[in-house]
Amino acid sequence: MFKLNLFQSARSQALILLIPAFGVYTLFAIWPLIDVVILSFQEWNGISADRKWVGWENYNYIFNNDPVFWVSLKNTVIWTILSIVFPPLVGLLLAIGLNQKLFGRASLRAIYYLPVIIAPIAVATMWRWMYDPFFGLFTQILTDMGLGFLARDWLGDRNIALYSMFVAYVWQHVGFSMVLFLAGLQGVQSTLIDAARIDGASRFEIFRYVTLPALSPTITIVLVLSTISSLRAFDIVYGMTGGGPAQSTQMLAMWAFTQSMQIFDFGRGSAVSVVLLVITLAIVIPYMRWSQAREEAVK
Amino acid sequence: MANVEISAVRKSYGALEVVHGVDIDIKDGEFVILVGPSGCGKSTLLRMIAGLEEISDGAVSIGGRVVNNLTPKERNIAMVFQNYALYPQMTVAQNMGFSLEISGKSKAEISSKVNSTAEILGLTPLLERKPSQLSGGQRQRVAMGRAIVRDPAVFLFDEPLSNLDANLRVQMRAEIKALHQRLGTTIVYVTHDQIEAMTMADRIVVLRGGVVEQMGTPMDLYDSPANMFVAGFLGSPSMNFLKGRLAADGSPGLTLEDGSEVKLQHSPQGTSNQAIVLGIRPQDIAVDPVNGTPAVIKVMEPTGADTHVLVELAGQDLVAVLPPRLKTTVGETIPLSFASPNVHFFDAASEANIPCDPKSEHDQ
């Protein structure tokens, strides 16, 4: 009798601790998610009391009559591919470098991580200034080096604006991958490296046969998180270009926002969001399944 | 196959020196075991031979060639680690063939070597498994297989059996010894387990605090330990040490702190009344109702074959290995004789061995 009470009290304690968080989570995360899906089948201007049911009309519109949607989709795809290649790759290289016994490596780690903790909107503003075609840092440096002819209107030229923006994005995000890889590198068994050295492996072979396999769980996490964060890229676009010039840097998250909050067509905005959500899940879930299966095969 | 010469080798980490000038000459084909307490520098020394750790001073040569500046690969050695260090993503066969593969050997040659080695070690049915699907003993065998496949000049082992349970350890001990007899390759083996050292080694090197305390064959060290440390380290249960003074009249015997007398068969070289330590193995203590010194029994542990008895004598604890089924109990006194021919004497201050006085033996 008494024992039973003890168990019950442990369980009720867990519930007491979890219920408030669950309530908040439902209210601010799960409900909005459901509401966006509902809204994507409705027509609503954000103010009016009634939300009219329109079925697939919003999807029909964005797929068939909205050229900006396709531009955003294309840019989002390019952006995502670049984002799962470059920030993780640079982060890995930095992590390997900073994992060596190096003078001042703690400070260097902090410096490379610093951009991660700056608000994205501040990063956007900072880089917008540096990209200014007349007074910006890059134009200045090129001019001073006698390479003024290379200077461009970095964010104003629609052929390069997306890539200029991407450089700022990499600068902000490498620190994040770097820290995860550094943590992963701590988990590489030193006797395994010793064994490989005895077996005659070169530095590259040690990396290839010992370090990389040991990092594979970390790689999965970094790639999943990079994909998610690149798909929802919004602040940086909002702060640097607002999607311009001529929608050349428009992306799905930004376009969903613009549709809803600036054009006041919440139905279409929601439809764009749902498409983004589906793409995210379609990439992330199979990838995690696959890498989990692969890790289990090793274990 | 090759000999290994370690001369005046030192190792420092920054200002801290942990190996203080070690000289060991290992003959071709010899099985040498480095033994000593934790932190005495065994692994450091082995890793310097392997080329995993820089040699701060002195020289290591393998097969007559100084290897200080050679990579592990160029030294032609193979090493087996305590935690096996198998590549988790590779199969047993791939683990064993890894070194051959990266040195560019042909597929046929690799698989023939891997297969013949697997045959020796009984690993053939496990070749396609991953390390995670093996037991500890099987993993250790794979680690040994990986070393054997390369046919190195020297095998280095760093506490290879520490992660195994007691039964398996006994079995693997025999296997390693058999393997050494079969291959005839020089082995340098590190352990902190004196039984492993006694049972397997051609020669034991006892290390303490980064210096060699003594080296020699197992029985040499067992029969004539150079000091109290070596005496206490080898043998199980460990040797007893009894503090006392030599008898004032020069007769073979020891006067303990409480005035009680212990009769001995012979006495060490030295002056009467000198403070010394008597070293006697538990097996050399006997029950003797006539000449024995009474001691109080504190603990009795029957092991079946015999009884380990912890007694107190003049405030000092001693262990005696006595016959089974003793008719006495804890708290009673038992007359014990120390008059064995195999006792050792040590200087109380320096702890060094004092040789027996040859004259004293004629007195008997």
Ligand SMILES: Nc1ncnc2c1ncn2[C@@H]1O[C@H](COP(=O)(O)OP(=O)(O)OP(=O)(O)O)[C@@H](O)[C@H]1O
């Ligand atoms: N990288 C290092 N930096 C500083 N000191 C070290 C380092 N590696 C080992 N030491 C020190 O060197 C001494 C010898 O270490 P070593 O690993 O050789 O001991 P060991 O005899 O193998 O002990 P164990 O039986 O515990 O393995 C120890 O006091 C240890 O603290």
Ligand SMILES: [Mg+2]
């Ligand atoms: Mg060690």
